[in-house]
Amino acid sequence: MSHLNRIQHYLSTEGIRITFADVTDAAKEAQEIHHLPSLSAVIMGKVINAAAILAMDFKNHEGVSLKWVTNSPIGVIHADAYEGQYVRGFLENPDDGSVPYSPEVEPSYVSNEGKLFVTRYSLLKLPYVSAVDLKKGDVAACVSDYINSSDQTLSYVGIEGKVDEKGQILRMAGFIAQLMPEGDEKLFHELFNDQKKWDVFEESDREDSLAGLLKKDNYVLLSDAPISFRCTCGEDRIKHSLQGLPKKEQESLLEDDHIEIACHYCGKKYEISRETLTKWFNEDKGGNVQ
Ligand SMILES: [Zn+2]
CATH class of the missing domain: 3.90.1280.10 (HSP33 redox switch-like)
Known part of the structure; x- marks a missing residue:
């Protein structure tokens, strides 16, 4: 089964919950609409991806809006995920293209002593905003920090983007893994830590393939939906x-x-x-x- 442009929720028998989202086409669309050079495009795509995986309560149609104050030249980034299958986003100050995207430059553009504001709402909850001061790190590390401090649930986030030699987005996908109250903490640390890098694009059973892990018998697919760029304006x-x-x-x-x-x-x-x-x-x- 292909994971392209899908959002999926899994639960393992060891009590690990994983929300996976591939937002490739949405990230491509954001790049095209906003005419973004590679650096802004990848960061935008990753923040859109972050909004998607933070909307974990899919049963109650949780929506998530991110206001990412980078405190860097790219300014404030906005991204929304809603109705379990739509995302959108924009950057207030896209870069001029002089610095191409690379994982090495990402942290200084996304977390230059900035702040992340997260608004969450659902059928059961009125909108509420929480905020976290951003420590140095890439988008995934910042989101991981946010969720660990706000949710008090052991969590790990991975988000990856790929661009071609012209700086056009090729792929964008990410996941959040969370330990449930009765879950196997030792296993969680073995699987999800900064030393182990999961390949979120690989579809095979290769050892570092997240799709391969999720295919195993101990993972139950709870929900699977297409995800796409859509705006609510009118x-x-x-x-x-x-x-x-x-x-x-x-x-x-x-x-x-x-x-x-x-x-x-x-x-x-x-x-x-x-x-x-x-x-x-x-x-x-x-x-x-x-
Ligand atoms: Zn619009």
Whole structure:
């Protein structure tokens, strides 16, 4: 079974839970939409991957939004995973392409004394935000740090990206392994530690292949779904946010015969006429004391 563009949840009989996500096409799409050089593209893809694997409570449709303040030239990274099968993301300050991606440069761009804010919500939980100060490390190490400090569950995260010689994303996949309360801690440490590197792309039974490990009899597949890039933007959302603007700002928007709004996440452009704006702002008056 191919793992390409899928999100899968496993539980082993030894009490180890693994969420695996291959977000190859989503990472490619993010690179294309945002015109990202390799460094920004891989980091963006990894942060999207992180959002996907952090949405572990698939039964309750857990959603995860990451706001990754890198404190480096690439600025703030945003990524969302929702409905168990969709992801999206953007970077506020993509790099200029002068430094190609390499695992060696990644830590200084993602965790330059920055901070990671994680919002989680589900059918059972209202949105709540937790934050962690980022220590030096790559995306996976930072996410591992976050989950170990916020969840109090022994966890290990691995995320890998591959690019071709032109800097285009070829593959992007990652996983989170967590020890359940009754789980085998010794086995967990043997399998998941910084000395052992799992190949998340290899589909064979090779010893370092994560897919090979997950194929074994002691791993039960709990859920398997396709995962893809999708944005939640739309005219309705724009309408609501514009209706929330102060009256003065609304008036300034009415000066031109139309306004153009581009979605940060997917780049889609919305052209909204003065006529429509006037209608929206008038609708909103019903609920407000002027
Ligand atoms: Zn959008």
